[in-house]
Amino acid sequence: QITLKESGPTLVKPTQTLTLTCTFSGFSLSTSGVGVGWIRQPPGKALEWLALIYWDDDKRYSPSLKSRLTITKDTSKNQVVLTMTNMDPVDTATYYCAHRREYQLRAFDYWGQGTLVTVSS
Amino acid sequence: QSALTQPPSVSGSPGQSVTISCTGTSSDVGSYNRVSWYQQPPGTAPKLMIYEVSNRPSGVPDRFSGSKSGNTASLTISGLQAEDEADYYCSSYTSSSAWVFGGGTKLTVL
Numbered sequence: 001q002i003t004l005k006e007s008g009p010t011l012v013k014p015t016q017t018l019t020l021t022c023t024f025s026g027f028s029l030s031t032s033g034v035g036v037g038w039i040r041q042p043p044g045k046a047l048e049w050l051a052l053i054y055w056d057d058d059k060r061y062s063p064s065l066k067s068r069l070t071i072t073k074d075t076s077k078n079q080v081v082l083t084m085t086n087m088d089p090v091d092t093a094t095y096y097c098a099h100r101r102e103y104q105l106r107a108f109d110y111w112g113q114g115t116l117v118t119v120s121s
Numbered sequence: 122q123s124a125l126t127q128p129p130s131v132s133g134s135p136g137q138s139v140t141i142s143c144t145g146t147s148s149d150v151g152s153y154n155r156v157s158w159y160q161q162p163p164g165t166a167p168k169l170m171i172y173e174v175s176n177r178p179s180g181v182p183d184r185f186s187g188s189k190s191g192n193t194a195s196l197t198i199s200g201l202q203a204e205d206e207a208d209y210y211c212s213s214y215t216s217s218s219a220w221v222f223g224g225g226t227k228l229t230v231l
Contacts, residue, residue, distance in 0.1 A: 037220070045225075046124060046210065046222060046224045046225040047159070047210050047225070048124075049212070049221060049222055052220070060219055060220075061219070062122070063122050063217050063219060064122065096166060105172050105173070105176075106155050106157075106173055106214075107155075107157035107169050107172035108157070108159075108167075108169060108212075109169045111166040111167055112166065113166055114166055
């Protein structure tokens with residue numbers, strides 16, 4: 001059974017750096033084809049894809065946010081970490097992590113419950 | 122990368138069919154079959170309903186179907202049920218080696 005869970009601060013101040021951790025179980029990020037991505041959703045708005053890391057450490061970023069994002073993995077801990085610098089109130093959103101398989105399905109097939117991050121002074 | 126274009130809302134009565142469109146460009150929907158659809162009831166995480174344009178994951182009712190023509194993908198829900206009321210999002214791989222989501226469509230079952 002695949003599960004993912006996001007964790008991190010619920011409140012950050014403008015200009016600070018946000019660090020979110022996705023802790024997962026039921027799969028290994030060392031398995032060929034597997035990836036974990038981050039997607040966010042501002043209150044009442046649409047989903048926005050942020051970043052993805054693959055089993056082979058290939059990393060992809062949203063072109064519009066690339067300069068602010070860093071995604072890393074710790075395979076031994078079953079964790080993926082996303083950092084976003086220079087946070088702004090417009091970055092207030094629920095942040096989700098999700099599992100992906102590139103050789104099958106090729107979609108985000110399992111999602112975490114999401115964590116709401118508010119950016120405010 | 123601009124979001125894919127979806128109608129803000131659609132509606133239908135129980136038993137009817139509705140179709141939600143998702144329009145992109147030749148740099149995303151038009152060039153790749155990595156189009157997927159997600160269902161999101163209020164206050165919950167998205168759920169995968171369709172992958173690779175027209176395939177259903179295990180457990181998704183066959184009332185849900187997907188298709189693509191040119192730069193536009195579509196999700197059709199037949200035999201509408203009250204439980205289908207939710208927001209629906211499309212997503213596509215892009216030529217920038219990234220992914221993009223649609224603006225979302227709110228489905229109301231009358």
